[in-house]
Amino acid sequence: MALFLATEAVEKESPFTELTGHLTPHHYGWAPHWEIGGIDLSPTNAVVNIWLASFLCLAIFWMAAKKRSLVPSGVQNVIEVMVDFVKVNIVYSVMNNKDGKKWFPFIATVFFFIFFLNSVGLIPYIGFTATANIFVTATLAILVYVLAITIGMAKNGVLKFWLKTLVPPGLPKVMVPLMFLIEIISQLARPLSLAVRLFANMLADHLMLLVFAGFIFLAAGTAVIYGILPISLLFMVIFTGFALFVAFIQAVIFAFLTTIYINDALHPGH
């Protein structure tokens, strides 16, 4: 992918501009311009990437759910293994059976939606990863956090929820103001850390690929290219594999923290 971008970029005046441009949403020349309430909703490369990730996620799951056999194989097998992984290692490792059953669809959707958003950028010629954009990750983080505190308040009552959340039970009275302050910071840090962790990891991942591609451009036209080219290509292959691993791990972390936040909201003070 990066090589393709690099090849494309080397023909331009500034290869760096072209390369880093692939980390920034931009409009397609052929795409229509949509604007509602001052918000630009045009199908940029980032938007198309989100659509594509959503479509692939739904299509693959649709196939797995439609073609069900007692002994799974192919897509059904992969999806069932992943669904079982989310169920056992993420949802039921934190929640009790009752909560797990209720919240599994939401948490599994978070996991698979993020996994597909992370992975689609690795497909050759796609060239953009939506989760390498802080606004995408922040949206998901805020959605999760707002949902968690909303269900927490709905289940426990607003006052009781915040009291139990911000003042852990059994705390000596003298510690209450300090803990209250720490808990407020901790609560604010939750969506922030969710958003920044995913964004930073995915951005760093793609920057690494671009750096190795960049070496090729720097060395182009010099004798060093013969040494740089194979090394850069090798590292790009290695980092592409590593990027797939990071895509999976980051989806796991996001889904796991989502489960913890929802569980904390359902049972504050535990």
Place this chain on the structure above:
Amino acid sequence: MHLVLLATEAAEGEGGFNPFEPQWGLVVWTTVAFLVVLFLLSKKVFPKLQEGLADRERKIADEIKAAEATRNEAEKILADYKSRVAAAREETTQLVEEARGQAEKVRQDLISRAEGDARLIVDKARRQLAGERERILNELESQLTVWSTTIAGQIVQRELNADSHRDLVDSFIADIRKSEAAKS
């Protein structure tokens, strides 16, 4: 890293790479896409997948239960078979012992009967021999009398020298032999 910074600066200089530039359209699209995916997966896909997984778990559990029942049944049949085999073996041993006892009894019976028969035959033979002996002796005795008389008559009829005496005896013995041969 230096390269990245250079790249970032170069791009920023041309108004390219700024990860914090507001993208409200992305916020809207991310929310919409997530909610659509959540709705479709929650309503249409996960229930089917979970139902499939539950069906499989149920089927596996049923098959395990059926296999356990079959194994218990097999164990019961095996135990029954073993007890039957043991009983049959015991019965066989008993039958063999009984047969051996009966055979021994028959053998003893046959031996004693044979011994009795043999004894009877021997006694009969002895009695016959004794009778024969008695008869032969009586016959010999009467014959001797005849022969003595004959010899005495012949002695009286001629004077005997040594040679004529031998001839006489030889003739006498030859007569006896002839007479015996004629009898048998």
